[in-house]
Amino acid sequence: MNAPDLILSAAEATRPWLRLQAAGAPACTDCSVRQIALFAALDDEALPAALDHVHPLRLAAGDTLLRAGQRVESLYTVRRGLLRVERFTEAGERRIVRLVGAGSLVGAEALSDTPARDDLVACTPVELCRLSRHLFPAHTEAGQALRLAVLGQAQRDLEAMTEAAMHFTRGPVRGRMLHLLALLARHADAEGVSWLPRRDEISDLLDITVPTASRQLSALREAGVVRVLSQHKLRIDAAAVRQALQAQALDD
């Protein structure tokens, strides 16, 4: 049952990291999202030049990073926080397609010169690194190596998407909610506090209505599975969540 996370986490790279850090440049070597290991593809000489194309960036909750249809000028690696990937139907309903968090790479469209396909909005305060598309020259060896690394990530995105499609919009609502909590718990901060989505975000992610989202949450609160700390903060009993999922998997 060790299904991969919707948001790819941890799996730390144990490869030797180049000790290199120009003044003012982002501390790539210390970066929390090493698993991307983009720069492992570069050798000692190429790296310093590459770092000129890397810029740290911050978003407040609610800020839009990318809008569907826009030309994408850069790739971004998410270092902290959660963003939602969303899209709108013909009828104007929002559908949150998945969440992405630390370790994910977004904006891969920058490499294929195609417009962004989804809106990308910060759910929490977010820190990212902006990687200019000029970091990935199409016809040099180093550029190709980087592009390969990036596109490898696309496969992980596909997996994340599949995971979302498997659990977030299928089966009884209770199960979807539990899966969401499991995901949020995985992204808890050092103190074990998770982001508590707005009810309409839950609603548009799980394809349920706001009232039912609220009711589900109330039920789980009363069951002691979660504790609401403040408007946007939640403490999740991950064990209880796992147990609840287990239990409801059994009664078939």
Place this chain on the structure above:
Amino acid sequence: MNAPDLILSAAEATRPWLRLQAAGAPACTDCSVRQIALFAALDDEALPAALDHVHPLRLAAGDTLLRAGQRVESLYTVRRGLLRVERFTEAGERRIVRLVGAGSLVGAEALSDTPARDDLVACTPVELCRLSRHLFPAHTEAGQALRLAVLGQAQRDLEAMTEAAMHFTRGPVRGRMLHLLALLARHADAEGVSWLPRRDEISDLLDITVPTASRQLSALREAGVVRVLSQHKLRIDAAAVRQALQAQALDD
């Protein structure tokens, strides 16, 4: 040398054996799925050698091309027919995650040396081209070019997945059904005849029950949107489908 991936005949699911129908040089230049354009990346000298690694292959409806967890030895381009990408939950429920048809590339896991993530089963008779992973040497220029082309396809898969997640498991059942019909219509053969899925396939794709799938279909049949030609054949009035989708998008 390069052992073919396991292909399980539906009838012999319990006693799997290798079933590699093939032979005959593939006419890549005439291939119907040119949009993949994999070999555009190769020059005239590299091409003939490359073709040694390409083998045509046929599946009967119900045959399994890949099983989740298996090591993947080859990539496949789908030339004709439809396959379902499916996975099972903890509780053993099948979830059809999406359908793939002509023009798609499956088995990209072959390049990342990761096990297959989903089952891949033929819904209809299927023709594919098997591309040995040795076609894609990691450390040559030609190999890298091909890998890039393949991974570019991964982005299209992601888009397909998103599309599926947007429409197949969200909103009222009627809409999901219509979206499915739209997809099937897109894959109609030259005579405009589409594959009619089994009810349990519809059920596991749209996350509804078999009886409701049946009822939906009956309703659409009576409305003249579709005509059932035989057990597995369907004629779809694509215009009517579009219109119906339009209509129900409006009443918000």
Place this chain on the structure above:
DNA sequence: CGCAAGTTTGAGGTAAATCAACCACCGTGG
């Protein structure tokens, strides 16, 4: 032919949607 697997149709139950009231919180302004 008879059996099994798949499909359709019906009747009744239920989870979630809908509709709607109420509440908590917050910044603004009198």
Place this chain on the structure above:
DNA sequence: CCACGGTGGTTGATTTACCTCAAACTTGCG
């Protein structure tokens, strides 16, 4: 200080779309 509206959240009553259970029917096949 309280009145105020605005936004987001909860909770209740009612309806409904879909599920469940079950029986009949259709198709293919040994």
